[in-house]
Amino acid sequence: KAGVTQTPRYLIKTRGQQVTLSCSPISGHRSVSWYQQTPGQGLQFLFEYFSETQRNKGNFPGRFSGRQFSNSRSEMNVSTLELGDSALYLCASSTGQETNYGYTFGSGTRLTVV
Amino acid sequence: SQELEQSPQSLIVQEGKNLTINCTSSKTLYGLYWYKQKYGEGLIFLMMLQKGGEEKSHEKITAKLDEKKQQSSLHITASQPSHAGIYLCGAARRAGGTSYGKLTFGQGTILTVHP
Numbered sequence: 001k002a003g004v005t006q007t008p009r010y011l012i013k014t015r016g017q018q019v020t021l022s023c024s025p026i027s028g029h030r031s032v033s034w035y036q037q038t039p040g041q042g043l044q045f046l047f048e049y050f051s052e053t054q055r056n057k058g059n060f061p062g063r064f065s066g067r068q069f070s071n072s073r074s075e076m077n078v079s080t081l082e083l084g085d086s087a088l089y090l091c092a093s094s095t096g097q098e099t100n101y102g103y104t105f106g107s108g109t110r111l112t113v114v
Numbered sequence: 115s116q117e118l119e120q121s122p123q124s125l126i127v128q129e130g131k132n133l134t135i136n137c138t139s140s141k142t143l144y145g146l147y148w149y150k151q152k153y154g155e156g157l158i159f160l161m162m163l164q165k166g167g168e169e170k171s172h173e174k175i176t177a178k179l180d181e182k183k184q185q186s187s188l189h190i191t192a193s194q195p196s197h198a199g200i201y202l203c204g205a206a207r208r209a210g211g212t213s214y215g216k217l218t219f220g221q222g223t224i225l226t227v228h229p
Contacts, residue, residue, distance in 0.1 A: 006156075033215035042222065043202070048215025056214040090156060094215065103147065103204075103217060105157040 002027065004093045004106035012112045018079040021109045023091035025072050031055075031096030032074035033103065034066060037088040049074050050096040081113045117141055118205055120220035128228050132191050135223045137203035139184040145206035146186045147217060148177050150199045157202065160188075190225075198227045 005024040013019050025032050033056075034046040045058040049068035068074045078085055088110050092103040119138045127133050137146065145164050149157040161170045166181025174191045190197055204217035 004156075031215050033217075043204075043217075043219040045216045045218070050214065056216055058216070088154060092157075092215070092217075096215065102159065102162055103215075104159060105149070107156040108154075110154060 004091060004104050006089075006091055006106035006109050008109060009107065010110045010112075012114060013081050015081055015083060015113055017081050018077065019081060019111060021076045021078075021089055021091075021111070023074045023076070023093075023106060025074070025091075025093030026104055029093040029095055029104075030072050031094045032068060032072065033092045033094070034074070034076050035090045035092065036060075037090060037108075038086075043090070046076065078111075083113050086111060086113045117218050118203055118220035120201075120203060120223050122223060123221065124224040124226070126226045126228065127193050129194060131193055132189065133193055133225070134190075135188045135201050135203075135225075137186045137188070137220050139205050141184070141205075141207065143179070143181065143184055143186075143205055146177075146179050147204040147206070148186070148188050149202045149204060151202060151222070152199050160201075193225075193227045195227045195229055198225055200224050 007022045023032055031050045033048040035043050037043045046060055047066050048056040052068045063079045066076045088108045090105050090108045092105045094103045117140050121136045147162050148160040151157050161177045163179035169178045176189045179186045200222045202222045203220045
């Protein structure tokens with residue numbers, strides 16, 4: 001079955017702009033989690049969506065937002081970009097069931113803010 | 115301090131050598147994941163451990179979970195250049211509430227294997 005698809009793979013944006021990243025989970029998976037990875041902070045959890053509802057949120061400013069559609073695809077939006085937002089953004093797909101079943105990650109979107 | 119501490123931070127070995135990476139948690143583990151990452155790419159799932167004493171193997175990689183010690187180890191036997199990359203452990207906390215969809219990761223172990 002197809003894996004987790006993230007688009008685009010690379011993005012270059014200017015400070016102050018906004019950006020939207022997309023994540024299509026594995027077919028049948030209803031949960032999508034988003035992470036930011038930077039050399040200094042490592043992998044940090046942004047938020048998780050399940051059946052179009054945000055169930056969990058990390059410690060990021062309100063400039064970071066997301067949503068999930070009825071087909072479980074998710075988008076993440078960052079407004080008013082700052083240089084520090086440059087990072088690899090990863091999404092993970094899972095069934096979202098109570099018991100930990102496994103998280104499959106996409107290849108990521110590399111965002112560079114200049 | 116970090117919730118998950120990995121050791122060593124980096125490791126350089128000669129091809130054919132065995133090696134072990136450790137992951138220690140400061141909190142109770144309800145699930146421990148091991149992933150491998152090539153620089154700038156996504157995470158490749160290796161193994162998931164849920165029960166104390168559980169041990170899983172895939173090809174030349176074995177992972178164990180010591181629930182009492184809140185620690186997991188990843189052991190590679192007869193390392194190959196293809197094993198090179200960043201190894202990350204991720205912890206799942208009790209399901210529900212602030213744990214939904216969230217893994218807390220260690221800082222990673224960079225493995226280099228010289229031919």
